[in-house]
Amino acid sequence: MSEFLRMLLEFLKGKKHWKTIQPFVLLGFAYVATEVLAFEYIQSQFGFKPSLRLFVGSYFFIRVTIVFAGLALLMILFQLQPRRGAQALPGKVSSFVRRHQAVIAFRSTMVLLVVALGTVAFLNFGPHHVSTIRIKLLNEPEGFKPDALAYLVYELNRQQKSWFYELDFEPFNPGSLKTSEAEEAARQERPKLYYSELIAKGQPLIAITEESLGKAFFCEHRSNVSVVSTVDKDYYAPLSTYEYIAYCLVVQSILIHLDMHGGGLPPGTFEPSAASHGGIFQFNPNKEVLKATILAAQLSPEEEAMLFNRFGADYMNVCRRLLTLDWLRSERVVKNLAVHFGVTNAVSLPGKTEAAKE
Amino acid sequence: MKSQFYALSTIALLLALMSARGEVSGESGRSSRFVGKLDPAASSMNQCEFSVEIERVSFKLNSLRDKYKVVRIRVENQMNAPIKLSGDQDTIELEMESGTVVRGTFNLRGQDGSLWDSLSEDLRVALAYPLSIRGVKGDGVNPRRPEVVYVFAFFPADKVPDVPRSFQYTIQSVGKAVKIQQPPATAA
Numbered sequence: 001m002s003e004f005l006r007m008l009l010e011f012l013k014g015k016k017h018w019k020t021i022q023p024f025v026l027l028g029f030a031y032v033a034t035e036v037l038a039f040e041y042i043q044s045q046f047g048f049k050p051s052l053r054l055f056v057g058s059y060f061f062i063r064v065t066i067v068f069a070g071l072a073l074l075m076i077l078f079q080l081q082p083r084r085g086a087q088a089l090p091g092k093v094s095s096f097v098r099r100h101q102a103v104i105a106f107r108s109t110m111v112l113l114v115v116a117l118g119t120v121a122f123l124n125f126g127p128h129h130v131s132t133i134r135i136k137l138l139n140e141p142e143g144f145k146p147d148a149l150a151y152l153v154y155e156l157n158r159q160q161k162s163w164f165y166e167l168d169f170e171p172f173n174p175g176s177l178k179t180s181e182a183e184e185a186a187r188q189e190r191p192k193l194y195y196s197e198l199i200a201k202g203q204p205l206i207a208i209t210e211e212s213l214g215k216a217f218f219c220e221h222r223s224n225v226s227v228v229s230t231v232d233k234d235y236y237a238p239l240s241t242y243e244y245i246a247y248c249l250v251v252q253s254i255l256i257h258l259d260m261h262g263g264g265l266p267p268g269t270f271e272p273s274a275a276s277h278g279g280i281f282q283f284n285p286n287k288e289v290l291k292a293t294i295l296a297a298q299l300s301p302e303e304e305a306m307l308f309n310r311f312g313a314d315y316m317n318v319c320r321r322l323l324t325l326d327w328l329r330s331e332r333v334v335k336n337l338a339v340h341f342g343v344t345n346a347v348s349l350p351g352k353t354e355a356a357k358e
Numbered sequence: 359m360k361s362q363f364y365a366l367s368t369i370a371l372l373l374a375l376m377s378a379r380g381e382v383s384g385e386s387g388r389s390s391r392f393v394g395k396l397d398p399a400a401s402s403m404n405q406c407e408f409s410v411e412i413e414r415v416s417f418k419l420n421s422l423r424d425k426y427k428v429v430r431i432r433v434e435n436q437m438n439a440p441i442k443l444s445g446d447q448d449t450i451e452l453e454m455e456s457g458t459v460v461r462g463t464f465n466l467r468g469q470d471g472s473l474w475d476s477l478s479e480d481l482r483v484a485l486a487y488p489l490s491i492r493g494v495k496g497d498g499v500n501p502r503r504p505e506v507v508y509v510f511a512f513f514p515a516d517k518v519p520d521v522p523r524s525f526q527y528t529i530q531s532v533g534k535a536v537k538i539q540q541p542p543a544t545a546a
Contacts, residue, residue, distance in 0.1 A: 140440070140490050175445055175486035176479070179471035 023075055031068040038064055046313040048320075054305045059312070062125040070118040077110040127312030130257040131204050132164045135249070137171045138192060138209035143230055144241045148341040149208075152246055152328065159327050160318040162311070163253065172199060172207070190214065196225040204256045206249060217287055219248055223259050226252035235287040239294060242337075242346045243325055247294045250322045251280050254307070262310035266302075279303055280323070297323035389413045390521055394538035396437075396529075406435045406491075408538050414521050421515040423473055426466070429511045431527065431538070435491045436504040443509075445487035447530035450511040452522035460522075462513040469512065485510045 012018055012025060038060045043049050055061055097104065135153060137146065146169060153165045172195060177185065181198060188194040196207040207227045213220050219228050228248040236244045258265050269281045279300040280293075299307065299320050307316040327333065329347045337343040389411040396406035409432045422428050429452070435441060445465035452460050464487040467474040474482065492505040511525075524539035 140492065142440075171489070173483065173486045173489060175465070175467065175489075176482040177467075178475045178482070179467055180475070182467065 020079075024072065027068060027072055027075065031064070034064050034068070035061060042313055046317045048313060048317055050304075050308065051301070054301075054308065057305070058309055059125050059127055063122055066118055066121045066125065070114045074111060074114050077114075078107060127315065128257075128261040128263075128310055130163045130261050130311060130315065132166060133204040133206055133253055133256060134166045134168055134200070136168045136196070136199055136205060136207045138195060138207045138227070139211060140171045141208075141210055141230075143210055143233065144245070145341055145343060148242065148337055148343045148346070149245065151336065151341060152242060152333075152346075153249070155327065155333055156246070156249065156322065159322060162315045162318045163257070165249070165253075190216065190220060190222075192227045192229075193220050193222055193225065196227050197222070200225045204260060206252050206256070208245065218290060219252060221252060221255045221259075224256055226256060228252060232287060236291050236294065238348045239291060240345050240348055242343070243294065243328060243348060246325055246328050247297065247323065250319065254280065254319055257311065258306075262306075266306060294325070297325065299323070390540055392525060392538045392540055394525070394527070394536040396532065396534060396536055402436065404437050406433065406437055406441065408433055408527060408536050410525060410538055412521050417521055418519070422512065423476075425470065425473065425515055426512040427515050427518045429462070429513065429525070431509045431511060431525070433491055433507045433509055434504050435507070436494055438493045440493040441491045441529060442531040443488055443490055444530055448487075449526075449528045451526045452513060452518065453524050453526070454518070455520065455523050458517070460513055460517045462511045464509065464511055466512050 009025075012021065015021070039050075039055055042055070042060060050058065141149075150167050150169070153167045157164050174182065174185065174195065177198070185191045185194050190213070192207065192209055192211070192213055196205055199205060199207070202224060205225045207225065209227060209229050210231060211229065212231045213227060213229045216229075218232060219226060221227075228245060230241050230244065233241060233244070255265065255269075266281065280297075280303060282293075299316070304316055304320070307319055321327070325347075334347055337346040390413075392410040392412070394408040396408070397404075410429060411432075412429070417427070420428075429450075431450075446468065448464060450462040450464060452462065454460065463469045466485065477485070487509060488507050491507045494504050511527075524537060526535055526537055528535040
């Protein structure tokens with residue numbers, strides 16, 4: 001590679017306009033070096049090696065390109081020289097400024113313009129910020145302990161800084177609804193989702209219920225709200241309800257963030273399909289598949305690319321890590337749940353299932 | 359120093375005696391207390407207690423939009439099992455001193471939707487009849503305190519001109535009616 005570059009430079013030096021293009025050649029080399037450094041930064045900082053295609057489409061690459069494009073544009077514009085004023089007394093700053101005022105004004109204006117345009121483009125192609133999500137119980141739980149759930153939610157907050165959960169401990173009471181709201185809920189095909197939207201008031205919310213969602217399996221989602229149901233525990237057993245809820249919280253958070261801040265869900269999300277690779281945005285009508293999806297939790301390359309580009313490498317990495325539930329199965333968390341909350345079945349171990357406990 | 363200590367102790371003791379509840383107290387304006395138990399035969403460790411406190415003057419003066427008398431019932435569940443509640447199926451009645459029985463409701467929305475809708479959201483949340491009362495579950499690690507829930511009952515104001523004699527609270531899920539009344543006066 002270095003031999004090739006040396007030959008290229010020798011070739012260019014022999015050209016008539018070498019002095020003119022030399023700054024641009026140097027800028028080009030600096031651009032390539034910066035992109036390489038950005039690629040290595042992603043690997044070292046986030047432990048994630050993007051494919052070349054993913055990197056070229058990422059906001060890292062685009063932002064570096066914007067900066068160097070701005071610099072190149074300034075270099076071109078600076079080569080345009082306005083006419084200088086009449087010769088003035090040498091050695092005086094004011095004389096210098098008076099003589100070159102057209103040039104100074106032109107270049108200052110061009111710099112400000114390019115910086116302004118570059119900043120707008122820079123921000124536009126950056127990762128989106130995500131919001132705090134509230135978690136609300138739709139009924140008094142019987143299959144899990146609210147205080148143990150609170151601990152898991154706080155552990156999720158501890159594990160990452162991309163977003164935060166707030167847990168509302170007071171179960172929802174439909175008796176507090178207005179008459180019109182109660183009547184509307186009775187007409188709704190998805191009353192739990194309707195309740196959640198009323199509670200959320202436009203803010204992100206994940207509701208947890210132990211009741212059926214009707215035709216929906218496990219979870220349902222609409223714009224800023226999601227509902228997670230534990231009624232089908234037989235299908236995810238011997239995974240514990242805590243493992244199931246933790247997994248669903250992460251997945252539903254991603255959906256809410258995409259809908260509220262990331263330009264919407266990708267096409268085909270949760271469309272029924274008999275074939276599945278275990279992606280988090282897939283829906284398989286066979287309920288037994290959920291258990292396999294949770295156990296082998298992973299983001300597909302397309303899902304990684306989408307999260308990387310919409311919310312940044314850190315967010316994507318956090319999601320990848322949280323979905324595996326390794327943090328929940330760690331010795332510290334399992335011990336805390338057992339000792340402080342009396343929950344000894346928080347993680348599924350051979351021979352220790354919720355069914356066996358019952 | 360010693361005399362100051364004795365003086366302060368005496369004052370503190372007198373204050374404690376004065377504030378202690380007792381039938382011998384001559385304080386006017388004190389609240390009437392009504393109590394009842396879900397299962398009078400059960401031990402205190404496996405009991406669910408109901409209590410109401412009513413101050414006569416404020417009870418006579420106050421009502422919700424001049425239409426309903428509001429009675430707050432404190433429910434303390436020391437049983438292991440939770441108690442399911444239903445605003446439509448559970449019933450509440452009171453008996454006046456004259457013997458008149460007045461039926462109340464826990465479901466104000468069903469009774470008077472327009473009044474219910476006019477209340478603020480935080481009031482509706484506070485007044486809504488709970489779905490259940492948690493039981494005391496001992497998990498061997500953290501003993502839980504008994505669950506205390508406040509339940510609001512609404513009675514037609516025109517039929518309840520004074521403090522009632524007793525209440526009868528029927529919980530459908532346990533199939534029992536609890537009589538909530540003033541305990542008998544203790545002998546002097």
